[in-house]
Amino acid sequence: MNTQKQVQDYYGKQLQGSDDLKTNACCDPASMPEYIKPILAKIHPEVDSRYYGCGLVIPPQLEGLKILDLGSGAGRDAYLLSALVGEHGKVIGVDMTPEQLVVANEYKTFHANQFQLSQPNVEFIQGYLESLDTLGLEEGSFDIIVSNCVLNLSTDKLAVLKSAFKLLKPGGEFYFSDVYADRRIPTHLQNDPVLYGECLSGALYWNDFLNLSKQAGFLDPRLVNDRPLTIENAKLEAKVDPIKFYSATYRLFKISELESDCEDYGQAVKYLGGIAESDRYFDLDGHHRFQKGKVEAVCGNTLRMLQDTRFNPYFEFYGDWKQHFGLFEGCGKQLPFNAQQVDLSCC
Ligand SMILES: C[S@@+](CC[C@H](N)C(=O)[O-])C[C@H]1O[C@@H](n2cnc3c(N)ncnc32)[C@H](O)[C@@H]1O
Incomplete structure (x- = not known):
């Protein structure tokens, strides 16, 4: 069989x-x-x-x-x-x-x-x-x-x-x-x-x-x-x-513009309330709870998951895609390099 x-x-x-x-x-x-x-x-x-x-x-x-x-x-x-x-x-x-x-x-x-x-x-x-x-x-x-x-x-x-x-x-x-x-x-x-x-x-x-x-x-x-x-x-x-x-x-x-990592464009969102059965706060996933009325910084991917989906009418969106500020550390990843500068020479 x-x-x-x-x-x-x-x-x-x-x-x-x-x-x-x-x-x-x-x-x-x-x-x-x-x-x-x-x-x-x-x-x-x-x-x-x-x-x-x-x-x-x-x-x-x-x-x-x-x-x-x-x-x-x-x-x-x-x-x-x-x-x-x-x-x-x-x-x-x-x-x-x-x-x-x-x-x-x-x-x-x-x-x-x-x-x-x-x-x-x-x-x-x-x-x-x-x-x-x-x-x-x-x-x-x-x-x-x-x-x-x-x-x-x-x-x-x-x-x-x-x-x-x-x-x-x-x-x-x-x-x-x-x-x-x-x-x-x-x-x-x-x-x-x-x-x-x-x-x-x-x-x-x-x-x-x-x-x-x-x-x-x-x-x-x-x-x-x-x-x-x-x-x-x-x-x-x-x-x-x-x-x-x-x-x-x-x-x-399914959002074609998503990136493989959480990137920081200096954007933010505010949950306005109103999602059925979730008026006081909205949980996008296990790490993102949006409280009604609070402006919260988000990575580009999270913004798209709220802006380009059925959740759009329940949020206000701030910022654009003009300037990139590196990885969005709020999603858990970090700069891989040692931040301490010890030597300015290249060899
Ligand atoms: C663990 S049961 C879960 C059923 C249902 N989702 C639930 O929560 O009660 C798995 C179900 O998936 C179906 N299934 C497993 N493999 C499948 C496949 N390759 N194509 C279609 N159905 C499949 C089985 O027939 C079974 O009904």
């Missing part, structure tokens, strides 16, 4: 619900924001019981948007997003496993009624993430692409990242949670069907992930949040020891 068939078998036949998982790698105990809890309570129990995600893939300000969910499974995230994009939005889920799609498709009308939509705004398509270009999805048409604990299962992760880049609108974002490892995973572990199916041994070494993202066109991946994974299964833990695993949510913006 090839890897894709093995994964299909795992999610279609072996697992009947999240209680059947052998580790807690795919299951997300992260606390749910208050505004999502009442929506979650309206999700059909069968859909909810087949949730295998590892993070929360619900960025703010979704009304009216078109969203693609890669590896949508039984549809829990797609239906949460359906409520948030509302009557004028649309959610499309893609998954390769027929058994998952049967459950997802079963409850389209149920959820349209739960969320008081005049008709279902969710569609599920059977397909492989490695060949998204064969599914009739329009390039440059999605505001957001989400995915929850799926990229690690893909046999061609670069192809998936490249397709996501093509399918997004300019200014759109790939906002997704996945499992990462602190080192490259040896082949014998990658070939273990349970470790692979449980979202562990297909995980990317985090630095390989960052480089693949850049190759795909996402030049400045932003880490939103992360947590260490505990496997809580002594046999499987012993097999992977000493590899450490993390669940992390990244946001990758």
Whole structure:
């Protein structure tokens, strides 16, 4: 059986619900924001019981948007997003496993009624993430692409990242949670069907992930949040020891002018408030919280992530691109040279 068939078998036949998982790698105990809890309570129990995600893939300000969910499974995230994009939005889920799609498709009308939509705004398509270009999805048409604990299962992760880049609108974002490892995973572990199916041994070494993202066109991946994974299964833990695993949510913006590093042009932004569910402050990523009313210095990339995206109406922008002041140290990088001058001669 090839890897894709093995994964299909795992999610279609072996697992009947999240209680059947052998580790807690795919299951997300992260606390749910208050505004999502009442929506979650309206999700059909069968859909909810087949949730295998590892993070929360619900960025703010979704009304009216078109969203693609890669590896949508039984549809829990797609239906949460359906409520948030509302009557004028649309959610499309893609998954390769027929058994998952049967459950997802079963409850389209149920959820349209739960969320008081005049008709279902969710569609599920059977397909492989490695060949998204064969599914009739329009390039440059999605505001957001989400995915929850799926990229690690893909046999061609670069192809998936490249397709996501093509399918997004300019200014759109790939906002997704996945499992990462602190080192490259040896082949014998990658070939273990349970470790692979449980979202562990297909995980990317985090630095390989960052480089693949850049190759795909996402030049400045932003880490939103992360947590260490505990496997809580002594046999499987012993097999992977000493590899450490993390669940992390990244946001990758499709903005062609982004630079590979955070550069300082002396620019600043002020959050005006008004982003849905995030009025007092707005978290762009794990290192950038913008308080309403406060002018904050930003690098050129951060400015573009706020100015060239759906967040534009909620910010005021200061400065231009005329003068460059070197690296923006606020994003963590520093001048590599020793600042102390000891000798003026060149030899
Ligand atoms: C860990 S589950 C996550 C499902 C869903 N995102 C959730 O949070 O419940 C992984 C899902 O990805 C799907 N999947 C894995 N590899 C895939 C691929 N190459 N193409 C399409 N779907 C894939 C599986 O069928 C499965 O439904």
